[in-house]
Amino acid sequence: MLDKKLIGKYKVYLKENLSKKRYNHSVNVAGAALILARRYGCDEDRAYIAGLLHDCAKEFEISRQLELALQSDLDVCEIEKKAPPLYHAIAGSELVKTQFGITDKGIIHAIRYHTVACKDMPKLSQIVYLADLISEDRDYKDVKKMRKFAEQSLEKAMFEALRFSILDSAAKGNTIPVCTLEAYNDFALMTKNNT
Ligand SMILES: [Fe+2]
Numbered sequence: 380m381l382d383k384k385l386i387g388k389y390k391v392y393l394k395e396n397l398s399k400k401r402y403n404h405s406v407n408v409a410g411a412a413l414i415l416a417r418r419y420g421c422d423e424d425r426a427y428i429a430g431l432l433h434d435c436a437k438e439f440e441i442s443r444q445l446e447l448a449l450q451s452d453l454d455v456c457e458i459e460k461k462a463p464p465l466y467h468a469i470a471g472s473e474l475v476k477t478q479f480g481i482t483d484k485g486i487i488h489a490i491r492y493h494t495v496a497c498k499d500m501p502k503l504s505q506i507v508y509l510a511d512l513i514s515e516d517r518d519y520k521d522v523k524k525m526r527k528f529a530e531q532s533l534e535k536a537m538f539e540a541l542r543f544s545i546l547d548s549a550a551k552g553n554t555i556p557v558c559t560l561e562a563y564n565d566f567a568l569m570t571k572n573n574t
Pocket residue numbers: 433434437467468493494
């Protein structure tokens with residue numbers, strides 16, 4: 380059962396530190412994560428909390444995001460260190476420890492990898508990664524397709540999401556973190572073995 384008082388505390392903090400749009404996005408991602416957790420047999424409360432807090436550091440100054448990110452004891456590759464849009468996920472995973480005393484490694488991991496994914500990705504982290512892509516407020520071209528994949532299979536949805544993300548980054552000439560490529564290989568092998 381979700382601790383309503385705790386969730387209320389998280390929401391107050393998010394309201395104070397995020398724009399209205401990103402606050403709504405956070406609540407929507409929490410809701411989408413809960414539904415995916417229910418569908419795929421994962422802890423619903425933890426999925427909701429990780430979804431709610433995944434972007435908690437997103438609107439901090441970049442210098443503060445980097446400072447927090449560099450405190451992380453989870454691997455941060457050189458490519459990530461050179462990509463400011465990726466800092467907020469690592470920073471957020473640190474912030475939830477200091478700001479809210481969260482020690483749940485699964486929640487911390489899910490926030491840390493919600494933008495880049497990683498190899499051997501735990502189910503909770505997959506759920507938050509996908510919830511971020513299919514939440515109600517998302518309206519990119521293929522969002523309906525992605526929602527359908529997420530209804531069918533977690534692995535298939537992860538594979539398609541990573542395939543899209545890597546193709547898009549390469550088309551723009553952007554760098555791709557090693558952990559993203561490793562995640563892609565994992566899910567490519569998984570989905571190949573299933574067909
Ligand atoms: Fe994010």
